[in-house]
Amino acid sequence: xxxxxxxxxxxxxxxxxxxxxxxxxxxxxxxEFEHPALNALWRDLQSVEPLVKCLPSDLFSIDQGRxxxxxxxxxxxxxxxxxxxxxxxxxxxxxxxxxxxxxxxxVLMLSCPSTSxxxxxxxxxxxxxxxxxxxxxxxxxxxxxxxxLVLHVEIFSASPAFLSVLSSLGTLCPHLQNMxxxxxxxxxxxxxxxxxxxxxxxxxxxHLHTLSVWDLGSQGIQHVMKxxxxxxxxxxxxxxxxxxxxxxxxxxxxxxxxxxxLSTRTIEHASNFFSSLQVVGSSQVRVSFTFQVxxxxxxASTTLYQFFTVLQExxxxxxxxxxxxxxxxxxxxxxxxxxxxxxxxxxxTHLLIDEVCNISMSDEDLCQLVKAWPKLQVLxxxxxxxxxxxxxxxxxxxxxxxWHCPALTSLSLVIDTTKVDGINLKRPGGDLCNKHLEFLxxxxxxxxxxxxxxxxxxxxxxxxxxxxxxxxxxxxxxYPTYQKEPGMEQWVLVNSFLTAFSVVxxxxxxx
Numbered sequence: 001x002x003x004x005x006x007x008x009x010x011x012x013x014x015x016x017x018x019x020x021x022x023x024x025x026x027x028x029x030x031x032e033f034e035h036p037a038l039n040a041l042w043r044d045l046q047s048v049e050p051l052v053k054c055l056p057s058d059l060f061s062i063d064q065g066r067x068x069x070x071x072x073x074x075x076x077x078x079x080x081x082x083x084x085x086x087x088x089x090x091x092x093x094x095x096x097x098x099x100x101x102x103x104x105x106x107v108l109m110l111s112c113p114s115t116s117x118x119x120x121x122x123x124x125x126x127x128x129x130x131x132x133x134x135x136x137x138x139x140x141x142x143x144x145x146x147x148x149l150v151l152h153v154e155i156f157s158a159s160p161a162f163l164s165v166l167s168s169l170g171t172l173c174p175h176l177q178n179m180x181x182x183x184x185x186x187x188x189x190x191x192x193x194x195x196x197x198x199x200x201x202x203x204x205x206x207h208l209h210t211l212s213v214w215d216l217g218s219q220g221i222q223h224v225m226k227x228x229x230x231x232x233x234x235x236x237x238x239x240x241x242x243x244x245x246x247x248x249x250x251x252x253x254x255x256x257x258x259x260x261x262l263s264t265r266t267i268e269h270a271s272n273f274f275s276s277l278q279v280v281g282s283s284q285v286r287v288s289f290t291f292q293v294x295x296x297x298x299x300a301s302t303t304l305y306q307f308f309t310v311l312q313e314x315x316x317x318x319x320x321x322x323x324x325x326x327x328x329x330x331x332x333x334x335x336x337x338x339x340x341x342x343x344x345x346x347x348x349t350h351l352l353i354d355e356v357c358n359i360s361m362s363d364e365d366l367c368q369l370v371k372a373w374p375k376l377q378v379l380x381x382x383x384x385x386x387x388x389x390x391x392x393x394x395x396x397x398x399x400x401x402x403w404h405c406p407a408l409t410s411l412s413l414v415i416d417t418t419k420v421d422g423i424n425l426k427r428p429g430g431d432l433c434n435k436h437l438e439f440l441x442x443x444x445x446x447x448x449x450x451x452x453x454x455x456x457x458x459x460x461x462x463x464x465x466x467x468x469x470x471x472x473x474x475x476x477x478x479y480p481t482y483q484k485e486p487g488m489e490q491w492v493l494v495n496s497f498l499t500a501f502s503v504v505x506x507x508x509x510x511x
Contacts (some may be wrong), residue, residue: 090125132158170204215240232259284322363397383443454497
């Protein structure tokens, strides 16, 4: 035997890099490779079908459309099954062929001579994207073990038996750290039906630090607020009607969270939610909504201003560093003044406003907007602007932006690149340039001279490789005629020039 095979670390490394289909052969080569190769083979199951295949093919039959055992499972069969299940660390159950493989295992679990921890003693992650019917409740019960750390559940519906198992989650998986609970095709009635069965167990998960869940109601949300270890929370309120108006009482709020994500139908619902909280101490806040802000410019401006005002009142002015607002349509025009309440957050490093509205702003407006955020690293506004009714900044505004926000690493902003009067193409920023910027997206910015634009960008951002053209690529997929748009061809030329400038610059450094 080669001396290297005496080193367990080498054997484990070889097994971990071996292709999955070759692991059974590797396990059979010699005793040294058997356990490491089997561990690698069974560690992460993308289906529970391999567990069924470990058992005799004639063990099950179909009787009146239901799976039944043909004979008792003897000790040898259990030992064989345990030989593999004890090596499983994660299981993924999806809708594909779900019944065909989960139902036999559920039947088998009824005759299991020991506890669930005996069968899956090392299971730490379960992903369940399948039915929540009673047929699968028994298998879920056996898979929820004390070693479980990560649980992702996405179901279409839930039977009483399935809900009963979920209600024991707090005692079955006391060390759970990361949990996602979702309902496909969620309705207000369905979420109200299921919520009581998971609200109580969530309150028992004292090690939980990441949670993604639907609206649990005011009582359930209060339970969540008491989880001291919780650092990341995503709430999906889209199916809930409770936030059509403000609550008549206030909730304590979230003091220790790092991340708070909120999904709602309208931005008014988001405002009502934040208004119901006494405090939001999160350093990162993301809000997404599915309905247009308003039909008119005045209505959109008022709604957005009110929302940002609520954030100003509820969010910690020192703690908030990341704010993202994602809408569904940016066609309604608003003024940049709607963002004035956000000047209360001097430590903002990330501000992302995407598909919310057409923000009309001049160079001076942009300057006034960003000067309150000297630590800004990422700034993103919508990638599309309707130019006949919206004013956009020019390169002059971008230069002022760099003065106020020298730490920028990512910028997404529509500007008018055709107005370059007064800009020195050799030194567009004078002594000013940004050597930190790694990402630049200018959306549907109008362009006349790709060479001049490339010269200005290269001078302002000497380490920038390319302008991101994802917006143009997306439009090309949606509207094939965009392949012939002059604007897209012009921006492709800009990237060609930037690549050439980069090569010349590198040669100059080498010389």
